[in-house]
Amino acid sequence: MGRLKVNTREGDLSDVGYDFLCENKPNSRRNKKLLVEQIRKLRKIGDLPPVYPNGWFALAESPDIKVSQVKYVAALGEHFAIFRTKDGDINVLDAYCPHLGANMAIGGIVHGNCLECPFHGWKFSGDDGKCVDIPYTSSKVPPSAKVRKWLSKEVNNFIFIWYHAENEEPAWHIQHIPEIQSGKWWYRGRNEFIINSHIQEIPENGADVAHLNAIHAPSLLGGYDIRNYNKKWLGFCKHRWSAKWAACQEPDSRHIGVMKLLHEMYLFNKFTVITMDVTATQIGPSYVELLIKTTFGPMMVLQTVTPIEPMLQRVIHRVYSPPLLSPYATLLLYGETVMVARDVMVWNHKEYIRRPLLVKEDQTIQLHRRWYNQFYSENSPKFSFQKDNMEW
Ligand code: FES
Numbered sequence: 001m002g003r004l005k006v007n008t009r010e011g012d013l014s015d016v017g018y019d020f021l022c023e024n025k026p027n028s029r030r031n032k033k034l035l036v037e038q039i040r041k042l043r044k045i046g047d048l049p050p051v052y053p054n055g056w057f058a059l060a061e062s063p064d065i066k067v068s069q070v071k072y073v074a075a076l077g078e079h080f081a082i083f084r085t086k087d088g089d090i091n092v093l094d095a096y097c098p099h100l101g102a103n104m105a106i107g108g109i110v111h112g113n114c115l116e117c118p119f120h121g122w123k124f125s126g127d128d129g130k131c132v133d134i135p136y137t138s139s140k141v142p143p144s145a146k147v148r149k150w151l152s153k154e155v156n157n158f159i160f161i162w163y164h165a166e167n168e169e170p171a172w173h174i175q176h177i178p179e180i181q182s183g184k185w186w187y188r189g190r191n192e193f194i195i196n197s198h199i200q201e202i203p204e205n206g207a208d209v210a211h212l213n214a215i216h217a218p219s220l221l222g223g224y225d226i227r228n229y230n231k232k233w234l235g236f237c238k239h240r241w242s243a244k245w246a247a248c249q250e251p252d253s254r255h256i257g258v259m260k261l262l263h264e265m266y267l268f269n270k271f272t273v274i275t276m277d278v279t280a281t282q283i284g285p286s287y288v289e290l291l292i293k294t295t296f297g298p299m300m301v302l303q304t305v306t307p308i309e310p311m312l313q314r315v316i317h318r319v320y321s322p323p324l325l326s327p328y329a330t331l332l333l334y335g336e337t338v339m340v341a342r343d344v345m346v347w348n349h350k351e352y353i354r355r356p357l358l359v360k361e362d363q364t365i366q367l368h369r370r371w372y373n374q375f376y377s378e379n380s381p382k383f384s385f386q387k388d389n390m391e392w
């Protein structure tokens with residue numbers, strides 16, 4: 001069985017939901033990645049919304065980029081060079097050098113506030129992306145020698161950039177969480193998934209109330225493989241969920257949707273042993289703050305979704321808690337990883353249905369779609385465009 005990775009640095013598309021490709025074939029495990037790519041191509045995609053919504057997207061986590069380091073990230077159909085200056089500030093520029101096309105994030109050198117291209121040493125300012133020095137020329141730096149500078153913000157240990165298909169200014173900002181900023185809550189760990197789906201499927205899960213008591217009801221001790229997780233001998237222990245989702249109505253918080261969730265773990269159909277009161281605040285198209293109130297105190301899970309490609313999402317969860325709740329937070333991270341992996345197993349293989357067959361109780365799915373629609377605009381990239389022109 002694929003292994004769930006908690007606290008490792010890398011997720012992999014073949015981690016969850018593709019074991020069936022190798023079962024009973026002793027030699028195929030080595031080729032699993034190849035088999036995953038094949039099934040990805042054959043998979044029915046459906047009639048997709050635009051592939052990159054407008055909003056703040058996490059490109060990296062703060063500890064990934066130390067002082068004077070540069071990191072290459074490809075996401076949202078763009079190529080980013082993210083670097084940290086000596087003063088600790090983050091700058092994000094387009095990665096490809098306009099001189100002869102080197103990728104400046106691979107071997108580039110950080111000088112003060114500038115990024116130096118490894119190929120011929122042109123230096124680009126992190127402030128505005130303009131070339132400020134060509135070391136071997138006596139002529140002036142041409143004004144067209146510049147790369148795109150991306151608006152970025154380092155918040156809650158993520159590095160976000162603002163992406164907008166019409167290049168509009170940010171319509172909102174992600175706020176610091178005081179308990180994380182002040183160090184009152186400690187970082188307790190992370191997980192990371194690479195998921196074969198459209199970005200919208202992932203936040204929509206929060207408005208899909210009925211799936212909770214289906215795939216998240218069997219005991220988490222049964223694991224994440226939804227083909228065999230509902231084991232008879234674990235029938236004494238189950239999870240029960242009740243949830244409500246609503247979009248915020250105030251004019252300055254229309255980009256926010258809130259899910260209230262009550263979780264109970266109960267034994268022998270009777271005794272509730274654990275309860276959790278969760279408020280999941282979805283801020284824009286790709287970032288969620290989950291505040292979890294337990295009998296012992298609060299904990300926080302932060303979730304980011306970043307489209308690496310139209311149908312490939314990187315999802316990261318980072319867990320925080322007061323120091324005394326550390327063991328509990330570690331358990332929470334484990335439980336959350338298993339539960340999310342169950343969703344991943346569905347997402348990896350499902351089709352997107354533009355007009356789903358919904359019953360009355362599913363109506364929040366429709367509300368969520370209407371709400372999420374605000375993050376698409378006229379020039380938001382469409383999947384067919386990508387397919388025809390980018391050999392995706
Ligand atoms: S390619 Fe970057 S300086 Fe020449």
Ligand SMILES: [Fe+2]
Binds near residue numbers: 205211212216339343
């Ligand atoms: Fe779910």
